[in-house]
Amino acid sequence: MAQAVEAPAALDGADLRRIAADHARIRRWRRRRNELARHCVLALVTFILVAPFYYVVLASLKNGTEIFSYPPKLLPIPPYFGNYEKLLWDTGFLRWMFNTLFVAGAVTTLKIFLDSMAGYALAKIDFTGKRAVFLLMLILLMVPIGALIVPLWSLVSGLGLTNTYLALILPPLANPLGAILMRQFILGLPRDLENAARLDGLGEFAIYWRIVLPLIKPGLVVLAVIIFTDQFMSFIWPLIATTSDDLQLLTVGVAALRAHGGANYGLWSASAVMSLVPVGIFFFVLQRQFLARSLAGALKQ
């Protein structure tokens, strides 16, 4: 501004208080405005994410005619539990759920153990052909599952494993992603830690078990979440590897519901909701721990 600014006259206490109050008011107003804008955006995103899920939950609690009534009822009052009763008692749902939890649990447990050991070897032990092995694993990552199905099936059936739990558990163990991930985690541990352990008299396995494993816990949790959800949702291989109803997994069973018995949207919705429950619990429990630990690790350095 071109106007000459007059030097402010001496201010007394009342003036200073008034100025401070003005600034406080402005700050408060700006803060509120920003917060409101932020919340509007968040609300929109939340709506987009939650609406379809809510619609499915809603449908699962309505009977066949209510589902198609117009305008749709936005609250399921009174709730209709017929879909859930039918799902749990008239279909193989509980069996599929057990199978899925058993297979996914077994794969996750075994794989975490194998992958962390493989990762330790790749990160910390010098052996002939280490580079070749690692390269091979990287290449394997690029092979799509579709290309593996046929040879895998002939391998599994050649071993006489079709229609066994082993057919569902063994093949996913060969996925190299986990070992590569663990290698990266373990490479990040200082070499001196291992040296200290060696001087303390630890052998190779003891170093892995007592020093490395506790320190890569965040990595293990990440890996567990990835493997478990991946197993929980895998469809193609379980579909091909098993024909027996007793070994059916959730994904396959729920898909079969759709193929047989006509269009029952309520039942389908109920199966979708129920399928999500264990993954939800698993995520919720592990993710909290994972978040806390990864943050602690980040601040340490």
Add this chain to the structure above:
Amino acid sequence: MNTTATQRAPAIELLEVGKSYGKTAVLSGINLAIAPGEFIALLGPSGCGKSTLLKLIAGLEELSDGEIYVGGRLANYLKPSDRDVAMVFQNYALYPHMTVRENLGFPLKMSGVAREEVRAKVESAAALLQLGEQLERYPDELSGGQRQRVALGRAIVRQPLAFLMDEPLSNLDALLRVEMRTELVRLHKRVGRTTIYVTHDQVEAMTMANRIVLLHKGLIQQVGTPAEVYAAPANMFVATFVGSPPMNLIAGRIESSGGQRLFRGPFDLALDGLAPAALGDGPATLGIRPEQVALVGAGEPQALPASVELVERVGPDSFVLAHLADGAALNIRVDAATPIREGDHVFVRLPPARLRLFDAAGMAVARERA
């Protein structure tokens, strides 16, 4: 040279030790006997092989050549944990998932010491290092100095034959480093174990060690007490590496004329007694410590004119960078009270008794009269 240390059987002895990675030799021809209770500093610039040498002694790296004896036993094929040495690492290498108590007790627990005994030893080490309050804390809840103490404590509880320390103070801030330096020396006096201390910091080496082993390019350059290494460097590398500012080196030639031997460089100097007759004519280098260069009046004999380029005041002393007539640089260390300013023209004298002569290969030449 140093005879006090080598009379008893050495605690650690290295014979023709060498280490190479593929074709690159990192260390070669290392011979060293370390007496029980001695504090040895392995000093050298980064990449000189000092840490590798320490790891060879600890058994964390495999020898390519030679033999290592620890406590009189051939250690070449012993596991690190069987060598009766404890190591303190540069970045402490504390187990982050264990409390201080667990960290201190872990080596004992692993070697099967009874729980009660572990407890007693841990508490006494903690008391020695003033860690009593911190026993139940995790490493990431400790300050740098406390972590350093835990790392030391972990070595102490094992009561090993020797401590191997790999730049243990380099991660601490300057003030704490000086404090811990004193503490380490005190600890060494109290515990009295053989200590091998790797450092690139000459001040640490000079102040703490009984003897300094200077390493450069994988070879031992000199072994001696701090005073010996400072006053009588074995070669030009030692002369410039030890001391700050480093020893002045003045390049020139040795020439004989009319029965007299002269050093010809920026100035001419009669070499009476400084060089043995065996040393022929040829390139040579004169060395003198900055504090031994004397500022003199114009009229004095052997006074050389010099111009002052820079004066650095560092408290009690001033470091003066001056140039001789032909441009050769000369570092001079004078008392801070000396009235000297940049741009001044002064006269300096290099006392012949203080001069060191290095031959064409850079090796120190012994004076003719001892």
